[in-house]
Amino acid sequence: MNLVPHDSPAQRVPVEERLFSLVLALLATENGLTKTEILSTVQGYRQAFKRSGDNANLERKFERDKDDIRELGVPLETVQAPGDPGNNQNLRYRIPRGAYELPTDISFSAEETTLLNLAAMVWREGSLSAESRRALLKLRSLGVTADEPVIGYAPRLRVRDAAFEPLSAALDRGAYVRFAYLKPGEAEARVRTVAPLALVQHQGRWHVYAEERDTGVPKTFLLRRIIGAVVATGETFEAPEGDASARALRELEEVWNGNTAVVEVEPGSDAATRLNKRRGTAVAASADADHHLLELHYSDANIFADELAGFGPEVLVHSPDSLRDAVRSRLETTAADHG
Amino acid sequence: MQAQDKLTFLLSLVPYLIERDRVSVTEVATHFGVRPEQIRDAVRLIAVSGVPGETTTYQSEDLFDIAWDDFEQNDQIVLTNQVAIDDSPRFSAREASALIAGLQYLSSLPENADRAAIASLTSKLSQGASAMPSPVAVEDSETDATLALIRESVSSGVQLQFDYLSSRGDGEQRRVDPLRVESVDADWYLRGWCHLREAVRTFRLDRMSNPVVTTEPISHNAADVTLPDTLFEPSADDLVVTIDIAAAAEGLLADYIPDGAQRSEHDGRVRTSVRVSHYHGLKRLLASMPGVATVVGPPEARAAVAEWAAAGAARYRS
Numbered sequence: 001m002n003l004v005p006h007d008s009p010a011q012r013v014p015v016e017e018r019l020f021s022l023v024l025a026l027l028a029t030e031n032g033l034t035k036t037e038i039l040s041t042v043q044g045y046r047q048a049f050k051r052s053g054d055n056a057n058l059e060r061k062f063e064r065d066k067d068d069i070r071e072l073g074v075p076l077e078t079v080q081a082p083g084d085p086g087n088n089q090n091l092r093y094r095i096p097r098g099a100y101e102l103p104t105d106i107s108f109s110a111e112e113t114t115l116l117n118l119a120a121m122v123w124r125e126g127s128l129s130a131e132s133r134r135a136l137l138k139l140r141s142l143g144v145t146a147d148e149p150v151i152g153y154a155p156r157l158r159v160r161d162a163a164f165e166p167l168s169a170a171l172d173r174g175a176y177v178r179f180a181y182l183k184p185g186e187a188e189a190r191v192r193t194v195a196p197l198a199l200v201q202h203q204g205r206w207h208v209y210a211e212e213r214d215t216g217v218p219k220t221f222l223l224r225r226i227i228g229a230v231v232a233t234g235e236t237f238e239a240p241e242g243d244a245s246a247r248a249l250r251e252l253e254e255v256w257n258g259n260t261a262v263v264e265v266e267p268g269s270d271a272a273t274r275l276n277k278r279r280g281t282a283v284a285a286s287a288d289a290d291h292h293l294l295e296l297h298y299s300d301a302n303i304f305a306d307e308l309a310g311f312g313p314e315v316l317v318h319s320p321d322s323l324r325d326a327v328r329s330r331l332e333t334t335a336a337d338h339g
Numbered sequence: 340m341q342a343q344d345k346l347t348f349l350l351s352l353v354p355y356l357i358e359r360d361r362v363s364v365t366e367v368a369t370h371f372g373v374r375p376e377q378i379r380d381a382v383r384l385i386a387v388s389g390v391p392g393e394t395t396t397y398q399s400e401d402l403f404d405i406a407w408d409d410f411e412q413n414d415q416i417v418l419t420n421q422v423a424i425d426d427s428p429r430f431s432a433r434e435a436s437a438l439i440a441g442l443q444y445l446s447s448l449p450e451n452a453d454r455a456a457i458a459s460l461t462s463k464l465s466q467g468a469s470a471m472p473s474p475v476a477v478e479d480s481e482t483d484a485t486l487a488l489i490r491e492s493v494s495s496g497v498q499l500q501f502d503y504l505s506s507r508g509d510g511e512q513r514r515v516d517p518l519r520v521e522s523v524d525a526d527w528y529l530r531g532w533c534h535l536r537e538a539v540r541t542f543r544l545d546r547m548s549n550p551v552v553t554t555e556p557i558s559h560n561a562a563d564v565t566l567p568d569t570l571f572e573p574s575a576d577d578l579v580v581t582i583d584i585a586a587a588a589e590g591l592l593a594d595y596i597p598d599g600a601q602r603s604e605h606d607g608r609v610r611t612s613v614r615v616s617h618y619h620g621l622k623r624l625l626a627s628m629p630g631v632a633t634v635v636g637p638p639e640a641r642a643a644v645a646e647w648a649a650a651g652a653a654r655y656r657s
Contacts, residue, residue, distance in 0.1 A: 019346045024423040024424065028423040041395040071343065073433075075469050101429065103467065118450075122445065128440075134431075135435070138428055140372075141350075141354050149450075150490055151494075152520070153521070155522045172473050249476060252478075270506070270623070277545040309626050309627055313647070316655070331648045334625065334644065335648035337633045338641045338644045
């Protein structure tokens with residue numbers, strides 16, 4: 001038995017059938033198909049194609065479909081007609097097989113599949129959840145069954161910063177963006193125009209590493225200090241060579257290493273337990289039996305002061321003075337606000 | 340599923356079926372983690388799809404085909420004709436970067452301790468992507484010693500013992516049958532059967548000290564215990580506290596604001612309520628948000644925060 005695709009224009013072809021048929025048609029063609037060929041022959045378009053008439057709606061649908069397909073990582077390319085460059089009507093579309101298919105030498109073991117399942121789970125609520133869901137489908141396509149994990153994990157990265165989504169889109173498109181940024185100690189947010197190069201998470205906080213358009217100097221901005229919307233300016237840039245995210249993390253790490261605080265913690269308190277477990281914590285050289293002094297690293301004095309203030313009387317900051325003052329004034333503010 | 344997900348599913352299902360001469364609908368459904376009906380719908384669509392072909396009219400040789408009797412009578416899938424597709428699709432740049440950043444986030448897991456293996460996995464994801472993965476990265480962390488002990492205790496079927504300081508400030512030794520490890524951003528939790536409380540409890544990893552794998556066998560494992568989906572369970576004993584918070588910071592307290600809480604906004608400040616199990620947690624939380632959030636009532640809650648902050652400030656005057 002063989003079913004012939006529905007021919008009646010009255011019958012609606014589901015979107016996924018149209019997209020699937022478009023991918024199949026463009027994979028099957030060596031030389032590419034023109035837009036007219038696609039609209040008049042491919043399932044889902046041909047039903048609505050008018051031989052002599054206006055196909056503007058259908059053309060718009062095709063434009064949207066192309067974007068949707070490319071977003072999935074399908075390399076839908078356009079080829080100029082050899083004798084007639086610049087003529088849009090003669091542009092040809094195709095999907096080159098080599099760029100579409102996963103290279104045959106890439107395979108994943110059961111153990112690797114287990115790890116990738118977990119990696120995808122990390123984003124189940126986050127802004128990359130659609131991407132990780134689709135990545136898993138493609139992974140399953142390879143037919144490998146994951147190992148049964150020893151213990152169940154439910155990891156979760158929730159990106160709370162509204163700026164993450166527009167910045168990550170701008171990153172992929174190489175688009176300049178504009179946002180208002182409130183630097184601690186400054187009374188008002190200042191508008192920055194930057195080329196975003198990387199989004200990195202350091203010590204649980206998201207940062208964007210970006211080059212300021214006017215100075216060309218790369219800087220790191222904390223997403224939670226971005227006020228209001230991130231707007232694309234409409235200009236684009238060419239991403240520079242090199243691993244921007246590694247560079248961004250290296251710079252953040254240097255800042256973190258360079259900032260050292262000495263704090264005294266109440267033995268047996270929540271502060272003692274948790275600050276001891278913080279990455280990079282050491283017992284300070286000046287500690288003795290009566291004074292539990294810890295040496296801690298931090299990247300941002302204002303955020304670290306908030307964190308330390310939460311421990312109330314369990315923590316006494318010894319140095320630096322600026323951090324000591326910051327924690328003290330925070331505690332005084334809270335006491336006054338609740339007095 | 341959205342149309343893009345459905346398309347990805349179709350493009351992933353076809354190569355999987357090509358690799359198998361015959362496979363049951365239930366097996367495919369289990370492998371892809373979807374309902375059997377979704378597999379049947381997809382197979383019905385694939386079986387009538389194809390390319391326009393030389394005639395541009397979708398002749399039967401230009402279409403996929405299946406053994407219909409096997410499909411309709413035995414729920415088995417046998418592809419009898421294939422067109423256009425041979426292999427699985429590449430990952431998109433964003434898909435690859437989501438997986439890579441996810442692996443980096445999980446770098447403290449004992450499963451990820453073999454850094455060379457993780458590096459090779461990351462490079463395979465990059466090579467398997469249709470474009471350079473987007474530069475989204477998470478700081479690398481060392482393998483967590485406590486997580487390694489949790490794993491060891493589960494694989495040997497014995498209880499884990501540790502000192503635990505509750506958020507009320509009480510320290511006790513606990514013995515626990517580990518059930519699941521969860522995380523939210525930078526915070527990691529163990530959920531397990533607590534032999535002291537004889538109930539399922541959630542423990543913050545950074546409040547655990549001196550963890551030891553015991554020789555005492557576990558009495559509960561993950562298969563017998565249904566864990567609630569949410570990490571923080573509301574309880575009838577919870578205290579409700581009214582707060583004022585800067586509108587921009589409201590998200591920071593989202594976990595504590597109960598569904599359907601009253602909310603009003605005035606001059607950039609939001610008045611709403613949060614639910615806490617006791618004031619010990621509340622005072623710590625509020626003291627870490629100076630000038631951003633204030634307790635309006637009840638008076639005991641205000642007093643708890645005021646005392647906590649005043650005691651902290653007093654240490655700087657001596």
